Amino acid sequence: xxxxxxxxxxxxxxxxxxxxxxxxxxxxxxxxxxxxxxxxxxxxxxxxxxxxxxxxxxxxxxxxxxxxxxxxxxxxxxxxxxxxxxxxxxxxxxxxxxxxxxxxxxxxxxxxxxxxxxxxxxxxxxxxxxxxxxxxxxxxxxxxxxxxxxxxxxxxxxxxxxxxxxxxxxxxxxxxxxxxxxxxxxxxxxxxxxxxxxxxxxxxxxxxxxxxxxxxxxxxxxxxxxxxxxxxxxxxxxxxxxxxxxxxxxxxxxxxxxxxxxxxxxxxxxxxxxxxxxxxxxxxxxxxxxxxxxxxxxxxxxxxxxxxxxxxx
Amino acid sequence: xxxxxxxxxxxxxxxxxxxxxxxxxxxxxxxxxxxxxxxxxxxxxxxxxxxxxxxxxxxxxxxxxxxxxxxxxxxxxxxxxxxxxxxxxxxxxxxxxxxxxxxxxxxxxxxxxxxxxxxxxxxxxxxxxxxxxxxxxxxxxxxxxxxxxxxxxxxxxxxxxxxxxxxxxxxxxxxxxxxxxxxxxxxxxxxxxxxxxxxxxxxxxxxxxxxxxxxxxxxxxxxxxxxxxxxxxxxxxxxxxxxxxxxxxxxxxxxxxxxxxxxxxxxxxxxxxxxxxxxxxxxxxxxxxxxxxxxxxxxxxxxxxxxxxxxxxxxxx
Numbered sequence: 001x002x003x004x005x006x007x008x009x010x011x012x013x014x015x016x017x018x019x020x021x022x023x024x025x026x027x028x029x030x031x032x033x034x035x036x037x038x039x040x041x042x043x044x045x046x047x048x049x050x051x052x053x054x055x056x057x058x059x060x061x062x063x064x065x066x067x068x069x070x071x072x073x074x075x076x077x078x079x080x081x082x083x084x085x086x087x088x089x090x091x092x093x094x095x096x097x098x099x100x101x102x103x104x105x106x107x108x109x110x111x112x113x114x115x116x117x118x119x120x121x122x123x124x125x126x127x128x129x130x131x132x133x134x135x136x137x138x139x140x141x142x143x144x145x146x147x148x149x150x151x152x153x154x155x156x157x158x159x160x161x162x163x164x165x166x167x168x169x170x171x172x173x174x175x176x177x178x179x180x181x182x183x184x185x186x187x188x189x190x191x192x193x194x195x196x197x198x199x200x201x202x203x204x205x206x207x208x209x210x211x212x213x214x215x216x217x218x219x220x221x222x223x224x225x226x227x228x229x230x231x232x233x234x235x236x237x238x239x240x241x242x243x244x245x246x247x248x249x250x251x252x253x254x255x256x257x258x259x260x261x262x263x264x265x266x267x268x269x270x271x272x273x274x275x276x277x278x279x280x281x282x283x284x285x286x287x288x289x290x291x292x293x294x295x296x297x298x299x300x301x302x303x304x305x306x307x308x309x310x311x312x313x
Numbered sequence: 314x315x316x317x318x319x320x321x322x323x324x325x326x327x328x329x330x331x332x333x334x335x336x337x338x339x340x341x342x343x344x345x346x347x348x349x350x351x352x353x354x355x356x357x358x359x360x361x362x363x364x365x366x367x368x369x370x371x372x373x374x375x376x377x378x379x380x381x382x383x384x385x386x387x388x389x390x391x392x393x394x395x396x397x398x399x400x401x402x403x404x405x406x407x408x409x410x411x412x413x414x415x416x417x418x419x420x421x422x423x424x425x426x427x428x429x430x431x432x433x434x435x436x437x438x439x440x441x442x443x444x445x446x447x448x449x450x451x452x453x454x455x456x457x458x459x460x461x462x463x464x465x466x467x468x469x470x471x472x473x474x475x476x477x478x479x480x481x482x483x484x485x486x487x488x489x490x491x492x493x494x495x496x497x498x499x500x501x502x503x504x505x506x507x508x509x510x511x512x513x514x515x516x517x518x519x520x521x522x523x524x525x526x527x528x529x530x531x532x533x534x535x536x537x538x539x540x541x542x543x544x545x546x547x548x549x550x551x552x553x554x555x556x557x558x559x560x561x562x563x564x565x566x567x568x569x570x571x572x573x574x575x576x577x578x579x580x581x582x583x584x585x586x587x588x589x590x591x592x593x594x595x596x597x598x599x600x601x602x603x604x605x606x607x608x609x610x611x612x613x614x615x616x617x618x619x620x621x622x623x624x625x626x627x628x629x630x
Contacts, residue, residue, distance in 0.1 A: 005389040013419040103403025107461070110367055110397035111420040112389045311369045312360060 010113030014121025092179030177298035249284035325375030353524030396465025406450035455486030511612035539610030555600025
């Protein structure tokens with residue numbers, strides 16, 4: 001059935017209102033400070049380590065993202081892989097059920113807009129807010145690196161760092177869409193946040209540990225190579241795993257493969273030599289597509305459920 | 314085909330959830346400038362009917378036209394011209410009253426140059442001008458309801474759909490709100506309101522539909538319903554001097570009975586408003602008219618009697 005008018009009428013109004021809410025909300029301020037402070041702490045430690053150990057490295061700047069000081073378990077990237085889901089879920093777990101609970105949903109939808117505009121507006125505003133936060137953090141890291149190391153990043157380092165920034169935003173998109181999906185499914189915000197965090201813990205910590213056992217259980221008679229590959233495919237159902245693989249491929253240019261390395265791949269290779277950017281991107285491409293597709297899939301699922309939901313509280 | 318005088322028409326409107334009908338083939342119309350009440354207990358199907366008319370809930374069967382538009386196919390056209398005050402209306406508590414209206418004004422597509430003027434005028438109309446910049450979290454329930462009405466006024470809506478507007482309000486706030494609703498009528502805005510508090514809205518409704526279990530049990534003016542259910546629509550209280558005069562009242566057309574209510578005081582039970590005929594009869598008989606007033610049957614009484622009768626009929630069957 002054809003509906004009159006544009007489905008996205010009012011999108012800009014919803015987007016700006018949500019953006020304004022995010023930027024002034026206490027919750028957002030706290031989350032921003034946590035991510036900035038912890039991120040800078042990780043970078044500061046990385047700088048100390050890089051200054052002590054690295055003589056000449058063509059990708060010195062990228063080490064700021066991936067190196068940890070001895071004795072410290074977290075790199076900047078690992079901080080992000082934990083905090084990005086938290087901040088994304090924190091921004092979206094009550095986006096729709098909050099409107100239900102405040103009893104504003106039916107009043108807003110009684111204005112000449114479709115539900116599409118409300119959902120898209122909320123999602124895009126949250127993603128934009130996170131993007132602003134990550135870009136600011138990224139600039140801080142680059143600026144700090146410039147100041148402390150006294151060297152400018154090479155163009156390839158800059159492009160790799162930009163790809164890393166984009167992938168981090170896509171990674172945030174997955175958790176944002178997940179939080180929004182649960183905010184549509186559950187009327188209680190507490191339930192939505194608990195289920196979202198539970199799923200995050202499961203996918204980030206438990207699933208990668210269990211994937212090898214599940215692979216064995218699924219095909220007990222397979223050879224070792226098949227089992228390793230099956231376990232890896234299963235582990236890739238976790239967005240955290242996908243993000244970690246992309247980060248390894250993009251920020252560590254010597255990475256030749258994200259799976260088992262065969263002898264044929266090493267033929268003629270100079271071990272430890274960096275891969276060209278295009279090759280690194282090819283290695284990480286399926287994971288990048290996976291993150292973007294995951295975001296779209298979860299958003300579409302939420303969209304379909306929201307369209308079918310009754311408006312009344 | 315929709316009548317030119319009707320702003321809302323529903324024909325065989327049905328809503329089913331998982332195969333269970335919660336609104337069962339109801340038909341009614343609302344005329345231009347009319348205040349129409351959808352009345353009945355909670356869970357009777359009033360809000361579902363309203364949401365279908367607004368295009369916010371799918372129609373399982375039947376059809377509706379709102380200002381000539383199909384709410385299913387043309388929801389934006391309907392929502393542009395219809396204002397809606399939901400049951401227990403919610404606002405963004407951290408925003409001021411004016412900011413809440415600003416947001417909905419932008420969603421409505423009101424141009425920037427006329428936005429502020431409309432916001433100020435509508436807040437003034439509902440008596441919230443002085444608190445326009447106060448956060449809504451400080452507002453009482455009555456003030457929130459009035460803010461909801463301000464939103465409808467700002468929209469220049471041709472129809473105002475009000476869901477349980479007086480629910481949870483104290484008598485003073487109810488009286489103020491009902492007065493604002495009456496004022497809507499003077500602006501030629503048609504009003505469709507739902508309520509389970511029959512006595513509160515009886516005074517302002519031109520016509521009502523009494524809901525029961527998803528069906529319209531009774532529809533008409535309160536007088537017509539009184540006539541239909543109680544056999545009487547109007548109670549006329551009359552005080553007059555001159556005993557002979559009161560005797561003549563029994564023979565007036567439309568009068569069912571005349572019962573004494575005190576010295577020189579009778580209550581006339583009639584099918585119609587017989588005040589003018591009664592006054593003329595008293596004066597023609599040489600009597601002196603002291604007091605004359607009319608009341609319609611109460612909706613509570615009509616509603617209860619209707620279901621007593623329906624239960625009695627089922628027992629008899």
